[in-house]
Amino acid sequence: MSKINIIPIFVPHLGCPNDCVFCNQKKIAQASTDVDKSFVKDRIEEYLSYFKDKTNTEIAFYGGSFTAIDRDIQNSLLQVAKEYKEAGKVKSIRLSTRPDCIDEKILENLKDHLVDTIELGVQSLDEKVLELSKRGHNASCVYQASQMIKDFGFNLGLQQMLGLPGDSKESCYYTACEFKKIGPKFVRIYPSLVIKQTSMEKDYKAGKYKPISFDETIEISKELVKFYELNGIEVIRLGLQPTENIQLGKDVVAGPFHPSIRQFVDGEIFYDIIYNFLKDKNITKEEVTIFASNKNISNISGQKSAIKKRLINNLKLKNLRLTYKDLDENHLILSYKDKIEEIDIRKLIKTEIVCD
Ligand code: SF4
Numbered sequence: 300m301s302k303i304n305i306i307p308i309f310v311p312h313l314g315c316p317n318d319c320v321f322c323n324q325k326k327i328a329q330a331s332t333d334v335d336k337s338f339v340k341d342r343i344e345e346y347l348s349y350f351k352d353k354t355n356t357e358i359a360f361y362g363g364s365f366t367a368i369d370r371d372i373q374n375s376l377l378q379v380a381k382e383y384k385e386a387g388k389v390k391s392i393r394l395s396t397r398p399d400c401i402d403e404k405i406l407e408n409l410k411d412h413l414v415d416t417i418e419l420g421v422q423s424l425d426e427k428v429l430e431l432s433k434r435g436h437n438a439s440c441v442y443q444a445s446q447m448i449k450d451f452g453f454n455l456g457l458q459q460m461l462g463l464p465g466d467s468k469e470s471c472y473y474t475a476c477e478f479k480k481i482g483p484k485f486v487r488i489y490p491s492l493v494i495k496q497t498s499m500e501k502d503y504k505a506g507k508y509k510p511i512s513f514d515e516t517i518e519i520s521k522e523l524v525k526f527y528e529l530n531g532i533e534v535i536r537l538g539l540q541p542t543e544n545i546q547l548g549k550d551v552v553a554g555p556f557h558p559s560i561r562q563f564v565d566g567e568i569f570y571d572i573i574y575n576f577l578k579d580k581n582i583t584k585e586e587v588t589i590f591a592s593n594k595n596i597s598n599i600s601g602q603k604s605a606i607k608k609r610l611i612n613n614l615k616l617k618n619l620r621l622t623y624k625d626l627d628e629n630h631l632i633l634s635y636k637d638k639i640e641e642i643d644i645r646k647l648i649k650t651e652i653v654c655d
Pocket residue numbers: 312315316317318319322323324362363364397420
């Protein structure tokens with residue numbers, strides 16, 4: 300299937316009943332209250348003019364709590380999207396909202412407006428983390444909303460955050476296990492950042508909140524990505540949302556800010572697979588060539604060739620060549636000594652997350 304072309308429409312805090320400790324959307328909303336139907340139409344037209352392949356295009360209402368917005372405003376925005384979908388100019392519509400802003404009437408309205416996918420900003424299923432983050436709802440609300448969304452036939456996406464107040468590796472893993480039970484189609488993972496003008500910023504400055512480190516973020520994210528993929532749940536994003544209006548040094552006060560966290564995580568996953576594969580076969584002090592897709596070559600190489608250098612050093616290889624071959628992303632071919640072996644990386648992925 301062709302790549303989805305997303306038309307992002309950022310709907311700020313409009314109508315959100317809450318004030319989560321990490322969220323600055325009230326601040327953003329003050330600066331941008333101009334999301335109305337003509338804005339939506341202009342945005343769609345603008346993006347459609349960029350896309351060469353228009354066959355798989357999705358309108359995505361990001362940010363805020365879409366279904367908490369006044370119903371007339373919701374419908375005026377959705378109506379524009381619906382007309383584009385009915386005209387065959389876009390293929391699908393998605394939006395994100397809070398778990399406590401879902402009920403049958405809301406879902407019926409979204410069905411009437413031809414919405415396909417609903418993402419819930421869950422962030423954690425640990426009650427303590429939800430409370431300390433001032434999410435304003437408990438975990439059971441998430442299970443109920445998710446079930447309703449699935450029963451209505453929408454695609455369900457769940458968002459998870461790492462490093463919230465009271466969070467730990469164990470509570471992140473617990474949330475992942477609970478997500479598996481819920482069975483979303485996809486997840487997004489966001490490491491918590493301390494953003495200006497949030498309660499988290501105050502707590503950070505008062506020494507009451509310590510952000511998750513970059514290394515912990517990579518370590519936990521690596522296990523989460525492997526876990527979700529092994530369980531058939533796609534991780535469609537790891538890191539920052541491009542529309543979140545977050546810029547290092549401008550809005551981010553502290554936290555594991557990096558625009559390419561996913562590449563770090565994928566690199567670490569490849570490192571483990573290749574290291575263990577060659578180590579198990581006692582391949583050291585050899586010349587090794589790995590044939591892979593372009594995307595995998597860049598993951599195995601890593602930022603500034605860091606992953607490749609670690610493989611060479613830790614396995615004491617004479618050389619490690621990375622060569623393009625027309626392979627899918629689940630396969631690599633390794634050549635060493637007089638052997639050539641094709642490996643299915645999905646069969647070699649192991650995760651330390653164990654669910655009850
Ligand atoms: S529910 Fe979403 S929009 Fe509302 S305060 Fe929390 S993070 Fe921000």
